[in-house]
Amino acid sequence: MPGPDLRTFASLEELSRAAAARFAEFCQERLARESIFTAALSGGSTPKRLYEILGGPEFSGSIPWPRVHLFQADERCVPPDHAESNYRMIRETLLDRVRIPQSNVHRVQAELANPEESAEFYAQELNRMFRPKPGGIPNLDLVFLGMGPDGHTASLFPGSAALAERVKWVSANFVEKLHANRVTLTYPLLNAAREVIFLVAGHEKAETLRQVLEGPHEPERLPSQGIRPADGRLSWYVDAAAAGRLKNATGSAG
Numbered sequence: 001m002p003g004p005d006l007r008t009f010a011s012l013e014e015l016s017r018a019a020a021a022r023f024a025e026f027c028q029e030r031l032a033r034e035s036i037f038t039a040a041l042s043g044g045s046t047p048k049r050l051y052e053i054l055g056g057p058e059f060s061g062s063i064p065w066p067r068v069h070l071f072q073a074d075e076r077c078v079p080p081d082h083a084e085s086n087y088r089m090i091r092e093t094l095l096d097r098v099r100i101p102q103s104n105v106h107r108v109q110a111e112l113a114n115p116e117e118s119a120e121f122y123a124q125e126l127n128r129m130f131r132p133k134p135g136g137i138p139n140l141d142l143v144f145l146g147m148g149p150d151g152h153t154a155s156l157f158p159g160s161a162a163l164a165e166r167v168k169w170v171s172a173n174f175v176e177k178l179h180a181n182r183v184t185l186t187y188p189l190l191n192a193a194r195e196v197i198f199l200v201a202g203h204e205k206a207e208t209l210r211q212v213l214e215g216p217h218e219p220e221r222l223p224s225q226g227i228r229p230a231d232g233r234l235s236w237y238v239d240a241a242a243a244g245r246l247k248n249a250t251g252s253a254g
Ligand code: 6PG
Pocket: 042, 043, 044, 045, 046, 047, 073, 074, 075, 076, 086, 145, 146, 147, 148, 152, 153, 154, 155
């Protein structure tokens, strides 16, 4: 199996610009054939600049937002206006700045009293939008993922229960080390995407990135390794600091 597509950029700014350009390019490509473009966005700090760029003047003419539907890769179990809410970050950096209809924004209702219920509601929302055949699964066009220094991605944390999910599309996941509940898209759903792009920046991710890309396959310990789109494309957009320990990071795309 060929390795993933690895792109190294000099800075987070360049990485973010390249990711925004890929979003716009893939969006146009899909919309030439399909009526809508679907993308799932992660939280955390790395994608903030990407979302700002997507919401800025450079892309205002090239992304037809009324035909774009946005989903969340994961959410922290807090109200949507909470400082830790991924939705809030996505709203402030992107949604408030583009002409996307509210009905195209598919938010995890993570403020519900029961995280299992939040996960179930979100799965129903995905089903309503994608209407897959019985036994089928939604195929998101594009998913942006981050990676934590412990190797987690979305809210699939090392050793957590959601890693074992093979059927459900969305899972509630209690994260012991954070003493917090999360709601996350699962491996089956993420690996059904047409394209997945990891965004990884900073020295503190360098050793984990080396292990994830060049070490043995241990997805229980390094959940990012479990992302292997079955029929889709997988790319890693990393900055020079995060790529610092990779043997195979040759050249720079940025
Ligand atoms: C979240 C995420 C999470 C994130 C990684 C990386 O809710 O925090 O969606 O999976 O992508 O933790 O986060 P940073 O970009 O902040 O390093």
